[in-house]
Amino acid sequence: MKSLCGIAAVGLFGMATLASAQAQNAPGILQSILQRGTIRIAVLGSLPPYSRVMPNGEPEGYDIDIAKRLAEALKVKPEFIISDIPARVTALQTRKADVTIADFTRNVERSTSIAFTNPYLVTTMRLLLPANSPYKTIAEANEAGIRVAISRGGTAERAVPANMPKAQIIRFNTQADELNAVLTGQADAMAEDNFYNGNAIKENPGKLREAEGDLARAEIAIGLPAGDADWLRVLNLFVDQFNASGDNKKLFQKWFGFEQPPIQAKY
Known part of the structure; x- marks a missing residue:
């Protein structure tokens, strides 16, 4: 009985060794x-x-x-x-x-x-607001408890709550949906990097602006x-x-x- 157990153990060890070797030889x-x-x-x-x-x-x-x-x-x-x-x-x-x-x-x-x-690339996350928003800074927007659109799974998931604990978070899968929410009044702001924000401001003249201050530094x-x-x-x-x-x-x-x-x- 002990011999059979020993043979089985050796067989299992051999299979494990073979599997490990195959994994190591698999192409990277x-x-x-x-x-x-x-x-x-x-x-x-x-x-x-x-x-x-x-x-x-x-x-x-x-x-x-x-x-x-x-x-x-x-x-x-x-x-x-x-x-x-x-x-x-x-x-x-x-x-x-x-x-x-x-x-x-x-x-x-x-x-x-x-x-x-x-x-x-290195950039910073900032708050993008409608041009007629009364809030000049992130601190003012936080105190007002505004609705901030962010991307699910994005850096803003941590950065916005950390800097704006009073804000109401609205999550979207794409930045296009975030931007649409801001432009249509479904959200009061969105949190994105300043390069994206600059492009959005350029493509929507007179409709958008950034709040003063940074939410996070981002290494892309x-x-x-x-x-x-x-x-x-x-x-x-x-x-x-x-x-x-x-x-x-x-x-x-x-x-x-x-x-x-x-x-x-x-x-």
Whole structure:
């Protein structure tokens, strides 16, 4: 009986060892991309000028151009996966996407389940209001207990309650829905990064303005599945060279219309 148990234990150990070896020999993300000739990139469909889907079904924007540069550097074709804010993380966790390039703020909470590259952009979250709003500052808006539209799963989920505990939070899946809520009076304000806000103000002349003060600092980076050090190494090299070469500044100027602010952290 003991011999049979011993044989069974050895068999189970052998199966576990084989499974571990197979897992170790499985191709990494980079190798999989090179083998199939495409890179799957999760992007947002309605966040101009970062990204948006045109009437012909093709995406365009700052993040889209970055994605194309990455595919070009790897000598593969980009395959875009249109996502919303909450799905940016799950697309990586489920390995449906190889990367997420979608105005994606890196933080500790997200980094417990996915990984991030070095940042390619640094921005601040601010409050976007109707032009006729009586509130000049975030503090005034908080005291009034205004209705603030935010994105589900976005940085604002933490930043707005932390800075505006008296505000009423209204959650949406896309920034387009947030903006529509502000323009139609369903919300009194929305919380987004100042680059998005500037574009919204430009596209809706005389209708919008920002409140004074910042809600949060945001380091925008490329997201990737956790646990693949080789893929992270390659992506960080791409981002570092993209920043150092001046290509990032050129693309930012193209889509936002002004000079890119410094990416280096200031403490």
